[in-house]
Amino acid sequence: MMKLTRRYFLQGIGASAVLGTLTGLAPTKALAMNSYGANTSLLAKRAGTIKYSSCLRNCADRCLMKFSVQNGRMTYVRGADEQYKTGSCPCVKGLTYVEYTYAPDRILHPMVRVGEKGSHKWRRITWEEAWDILIKKTNEVIEQYGSEAILPYSYSGNYGAIGMRGADRFFNRIGSSILDRLVCTEAGVWGYGSVQGTTDGPDPETIPNCDCYVSWGFNETVSNVHGIKLINEARDKGAKVLAVNPNRTPICSQADIYLQPKPSTDAWVATGVMKYLIAHDMIDHDFLKNCCIGADQAIAKVNSVDWKDIERVTGLTQKQIEEFADVYGHAERIIIRAGYGMQRNYNGARMTRAIAIMQAMRGMFDKPSCGIIYDNVRPITGMNLNLGRGNYLRKGKQQHVNMTDLDMALKAENPTTENRPIKPIHLLVIYNGNPVAVSPNVNAVIENLKRKDLFVVGFDMIMTDSLEYCDLILPASTQFETDDIIGDYHSWYVQICEKVIEPVGESKPNWDFFAEWGRRMGFKDQAFRDTPKDIIRQFLQTETPWYQGITLERLEKEKFIHLDMPESVPVRSGGKAETESSKIELYSNIMKKAGFDPVIDLALCEEEMPEEEKNLPFRLLSPGIPQRVNSSFYNVKYIRAYNAYECEVNPEDAKRLGIKSGDKVRLNNQRGEAFFVARVTTRVAPGVVRTAKCNWRSTNPYGQNTNTNSLTTGKLTDMGGCSAYHSTRVNLSKA
Ligand code: SF4
CATH class of the missing domain: 2.20.25.90 (ADC-like domains)
Incomplete structure (x- = not known):
């Protein structure tokens, strides 16, 4: 510790x-x-x-x-x-x-593939030629297979209201398959939501008022570097900083108390903390009685768990957990900043639920500067997404495809998503995303992308690894080449994104491209004639209380607006939570219906791994690194200098395997292999190796065309259909 x-x-x-x-x-x-x-x-x-x-x-x-x-x-x-x-x-x-x-590798004009997929052979064409190919192919696919044979693939390369969601107008109108964008946070949404009824937590700008900040599975230096000043302010006023993370992040190193449990044993850690709180009468009896259901069952469940089992499973000692619990138990205003990586596990929803129950035991859900900050999405969901995305254009019911499932969903025969059969996909449109870097079990995804009967369109700014498998490449503008707005998912702001410059080369902003595609398909709807500023107004045309009075004109003038949202979440001022029972649910029917322990479920990931994987010696963690955002920035000269291909190995393991920092190493399992350079460090515990998530294959100097996702599991989380990247085990050897 x-x-x-x-x-x-x-x-x-x-x-x-x-x-x-x-x-x-x-x-x-x-x-x-x-x-x-x-x-x-x-x-x-x-x-x-x-x-x-x-x-x-x-x-x-x-x-x-x-x-x-x-x-x-x-x-x-x-x-x-x-x-x-x-x-x-x-x-x-x-x-x-x-x-x-102005990157030298910006794609500045359309190109058509002239060699095999992946052969990097292209021919420059005009936009008119590109439109001819695209319209012809779109009509052919619809005629031959139906519109659900078209699948958009996109995620967060552009998080603007229009940049991210404007294209939905086109796909809604054409009746394509609907992409469920579940790769990131959904298990936690179910886990925290099963207790709180929401994932919305306190305004991060109130962190300076808390007296205990808990960084749980979060790396502020990667995902919220500007939030560190708020933690500093809290600390200046005497707040304690606690940290729980299998990766020793910079905040962990500087916390008052740091726990480094084995990966995805967090429900057990939380149970240990609760055992101490209950034993020392540090629980909030009034809150449990008045605002919660299932408190007695939760206390009984916690008391039934033996300290010896907690120590064995977590790798922590009772003393370590008790010291942590004592600080946590004496604090009066506790904010937990919960990370996203933790819930990307087979037990992700169940694990995060236990953390929320722990916070409820302390009554940390009904006052300011308390609670859990996980996914503060109200600045986004408060917009009129239905209107902005053109959901009214959708006719009939289209099949859904989980983006995390491309290894299964893009198969030529018997494709599935979330274990249910779907109709085959024959036209894939990639924008705002790079599935070859991001998708788990990516070797299987690549085999699918190579299908001769799958036409792949790539609309991007640079030649990503995914574009290598495209038939048609179209130049996209950056976010700075059009107008947009953006809502936060952490802080409580909505902000302007002014058009800074005209589109570079022959590139088109996202909306310009999809609107023109719609018009060229013959769609007469006004939706395809709206300008970006029209669409911004539609996103802001909402009954949501905290968006009242917020207009494009005001945003153009003020640039950013702090949203006046209800402070006391999730038990709002009326004393009601947004759950089925209107209480904080320490007993959950949602969990029961899902087949899990309705109170606290202590299942471990290894129990759900296939036989050939569960006994491999290392657990692979692949969190973000400070110099990248998912698969973005891999082409930028100054960023490239920061290595995204390190494999962190604990000194004990390194010594046993004869590995030194700087050695080339191989990780492998039944899904594939990948090569990295070793960094020997205590930042990871014995039995754990760490590489960067979403790294590109083509830029890996240690093993061309391998990356972290060559190894990661494609199986989904326990709830929410989220990726379970971290439920992956591997072999490690010197290459
Ligand atoms: S990635 Fe963008 S939003 Fe995040 S810290 Fe850097 S500049 Fe700010």
Whole structure:
């Protein structure tokens, strides 16, 4: 157990993040200083017209940024310091947006494949030729197989309201299969939701008011680097920082108490904490009596679990958990920041549910600066998504396809999703996503993409690994080449994304492309004639209380607006939770119906692994790394310098296997193999190896065309149809 109290370590995290951003920003030759110490070349870049846009990556921070534009060209980017959340400095990734926008490998014109899929042979064509091919193919597929044979594949490459959801108008109108975008958070949505009735938690800007911040399975330095200042503020006022994570993240190293359990044993850790709380009468009896159902069953369940089993399963000692529980039990305002990786496990929903029950035992759901921050989606769901996405254009019922299931859903014969049969897919449209980097069990996905009877369209800015398997490649604009807005899923803001520059080359913004595709298909609906500003107005045309008075004009003027949402969540001011019983549910019928223990289910992932995998020696974890957002930024020069192909190995394991830092290593299991460079470190415990998630295959210098997802399981989580990447076991050897 780590027990460090020096707050300045947290400052160190912020400092290194800024240092990283500067490294990314400024090539050495740009740092010529004049005699006043000013950086003249950077000052020159900062001149020009200022435009405001938000980072539309899948990142909790949602930085608002200011762009300098000169002669129609973006020249400089910095944080919009008017917004405290962002401050003056985005992260290393955001600071590369000029280079990202003008990257030498931007796709600037349409191309058609002239060799085998994957042979990288293309011919440049005009947009008119591209439209001819696309319209002909679309009509052919519909005629021959029906419109459900068309499947969009997209996720969070562009998180703008229009950039992410505008294309749904086209797919709704054409009647394609509906993509269920469940890869990321859904098991946790069910787990936390089964207790709270919602995943919405407190406003992160109230973190400075809590007296205990618990980082549980979350890596702030990757997923919320700007949130560290809020934790620092809380700590300045005396708050304790606790951390639970099988990966020792920077916050873990600097927490007051850090627990490093075995992967996905978190329900057992929470049970241990609750045992201590119950034994020392640190539970909130009034809250349990007045606001919860199932408290007696939960207490009985916790008491039935033996400390010896908790120690065996978690790898932690009773003393370690009790020290943690004592700090947690004495705090009065506790915010848990729960990560997403933890729930990407076969027991993801059940595990996260136990953490929510633990928080309920302390009564942390009915007052400000308390609760669980997991998926604060109300700034997004409060918009009029039905209107913006054109759900009214959908006629009849289309089949759903879970995006996490591409290994099964794209098969030529007997395709399935979530274990149910579906009609085969013959036209796949990839945009805002890179399935060859992101999909679990990716070797099977690639075999499917190679199908001769599957026409694949790729609409992207750069040549991703997925585009290698496309028949038609179309140039997409960046988020900065059109108008949009964005709602947070962490903080409580809605923000502007002004068009910064005109589309580069022959590229088209997402909406322009899909609207034109619709018009060229002959659709007369007004939906395909709406401009981005029309659609923004439609997203904002809502009865949602916290969107009242928010207009495009106001956003254009103010750039960002803090949403006035009810504070006391999930037990709202009227004393009711959004559950079936209107109480916090420590006993859940939802879990019972799913076949799980309705109180606390302590199942472990290994129990559900196939025989050939469950006894492999290493558990593979593949979380995010600070220099990437999922599969984004792999082509950017300054970012590329940060290695996304390290395999972290504990010194004990490394010694036994004769592996040193810098050695090339091979990971393998029944799904495939992948090559990395070893880093020997105590950041992972014995029996665990860690690589980066969603890394590209084509840029792996240690084993071309292998990546982390060559190894990961395609089986889904216990609830929600989410990816279960971390329920993967592997062999490790020196290559
Ligand atoms: S990736 Fe996150 S931290 Fe970086 S600029 Fe974008 S929103 Fe900000």
